[in-house]
Amino acid sequence: MFTVAPISGLFLDIYAGGDDNKAGESASPTPTSTKTPKTSERTDGARVIARSGDTGKVLWTSAPLSILVEPEPPTLKVINTAGGEFVIVVRRGNTPDEALAKSAKVVVVDSFPVVGSGLEVAPTRHIQRFVEGRLDSSAVVVGNGGVLFAESSVGPLGAIEAGNSWDPVDGSNQRFVATTTKRSKCLDGLPCEVRTAPIELTSSGMLSLIDAKCDRIDFSDACLRGFGVSDRWNSEAVAPQGRPLGAPIAVTGTAVIAAWWQVTKRDTRPSVLYVAHDLATGAAVASTECVVEIDLAQNRAGLPLTAASSPDNRYVVAGPLAFDLSAGKAVCLGKDPLSKTVILKSVGDSGIAYGTVQQESAANHFVDRDAPPAVVSAPVATGEVQAFSADTSVPESIAGPGIGIFRPVTAPRDPPSTRIGVYPKSR
Template identity: 30%
Template sequence: MAVAPRSNLVVQAAEDTSRVQAYDLATGKVAWTFTPAALSDARTGVFVVTVGGREQVLLARQGKTSGDGLKQSAPTVTVDIIPARSPAKATAAHHLDLPVPSDRALSFAASGSGFLVGAADQGTYSQATVIDPATGAKRSVTAKDVTVPGCGGATCTLSATPAFATSAGVVSTYQQTTGCDRWANGSGQPCTTGFQVGDAWTSTTTAPRGMHTGIPLAVTGKYLIAAWHSSDSQTDQPALSADSKTTFTVQDLATGKTIASVSCTSADRLALQPGSAQSSTRTSANGRYLVSGQTAFDLNSRTGRCYTSSASSKGIDFTAVGDDGTAYGLIHTGDGSDASSLYGRLPIAPDGTDSTEQGARVDLASDSAKALSEATEVPIYLAASNGVFHTGEVLAVYARR
């Protein structure tokens, strides 16, 4: 399920991927229906990407083609690009078939302004396909050498690996392994771990003072959200923990300029990974508030707050925020799984699988949080006048009071 706020639509794919329907957010009426080509055993993702002010719905599926006649059934990835503003019987403006090995599961990475398909390893891709939602054009991206200023006190050349695509270009991550203190024991210059946004800017030129480790967590609209450490051992994955503070920043996607920042600790040890907070990153309809993972920002006052765990309280993984600063989320309860130990990853499956997590409501203006009753669902999107809820196969929109 995905929301197209400019078109005032919520889009949902049937569980068997036989059709996609867009519903009017105000009335709940079906605005359009799209019927894709049949695939068996399909894994499906529905995304809304905005390019040049126009919203495009991307239906991405990995499955098998039908084996009929002389044709063998074969694994494939298909991507259909459907304009959000479509007639009642929608058709794809672009259809792409991407053959894949049968033994590899691919990930679909949408940032809101870019789309990438590939086999992920801890948030990065050794090889991936970037798709232009406006034209349907596709291109292959792989690791490449980049010149990094401020690396180990000088300039160095490092290999940068794609993480996700945006309107400003592909965000690639890199890690220095030579000429620096790999063990973070104070024996030399800290190693640099960072990222580059297209050809526009590099994290080392915009990092907070003294921060040598930068992880791009998510992109929403014109903002990139990143996490920063002073240094990290090369043997450990960067994490939000109680050991040292993690600084979270909201940065201008085009320039890297820092808009707001906040430093947090957590009683939970949550791994920080490129793109891990994408599913829990939202902005309010009026653009004032932004929530991401377990942090919240007032972009007007350029301030941020932490809603992470402590010795006496649990953390909150945000799901939505409204124009008045009322935000909702799920109380974080780690179960030891990789998913629950990854910062920003919501315990709601993309296909709307039921979640037993308890919800919470936060008033960002007063910095007060309240647990909701266990039977209360939390919205996954808040418009100015209504909220969108998604549980299992049930999609509901309620007027806000």
């Protein structure tokens, strides 16, 4: 498990010695500390390791994090705040059964400034929350504006009914709830109640879904009303002409990617327009039509697609979509129903995007699951896809100008490799 800090050019991963790598942490060794660990800092606790993306040199390692029994795979995400880049570590598991305390299910979040030094760096902020029920039901959403903890399961498009927001920089905690307002006239001309429910806390404010208390959202109904960012803007003011219904599908530090459509007859395929909106103002920056329909019906934390930006923030990729925010251009790598869908996962400052091809297409539902997925590259300017042989690796992420993070190719039914490589080769 790793992440990159694009501004600082650092590579960060998590290592847990003594746990047989059951939770998916890095198998890379951590530097030896000359400090004698305390009982509460046993070396079987996970450590965060920060390396230079340019040279691979270890710049700092964290003190051992709190011990969790039967931990789930951790997640790491770098956020960009007014105080600089921070890496947020989210872990789920059970607290140890001790003499005076029973074991309990918890979700633990620690934050570290990305730029640091030393071998026993303590988190600047730490929070632990007890979990009722299954651990995977404890929705946690990390955004550039902070961390959201959901009190219950999330709704369509990751909408959260109630929970707490936590600032990983100053440690402040604030409760939030979805709000409901009455409107005298909605899209069908009749009165309705409209709910505004938080999805993610961005650097510009809370990104929220605005709907009519939908149980499900798809491209064939008018339940959805739109979305917005705090008091800055809402989708009604920026909707493309002829497409009044909009849904956020991905977000970066500078843009919200949204799908827009017009309700049609139930058996008619809608025309979907995908737009990159400026996060601060809502202004449309680039758009493209696409026959690929993003799954809006999922009920899980976060938005349907994971977006990645180039280090200079000019280019953004999300699923089959690629945007050039400076040139105001966009492409979709799913040009017709017979094309296999390309899922992009990284893009460099040169405008070259990288990804994989989904194994199924509309015309071919019978695929060889043992065949490795094809890997591809495509210039954002043209969208012309180039496929590579199955033994080729493309960048999982790009840590800085010309610095790609690669993972070795494994068999399709095997778990992803825990090893990573950097190209150009570290000096």
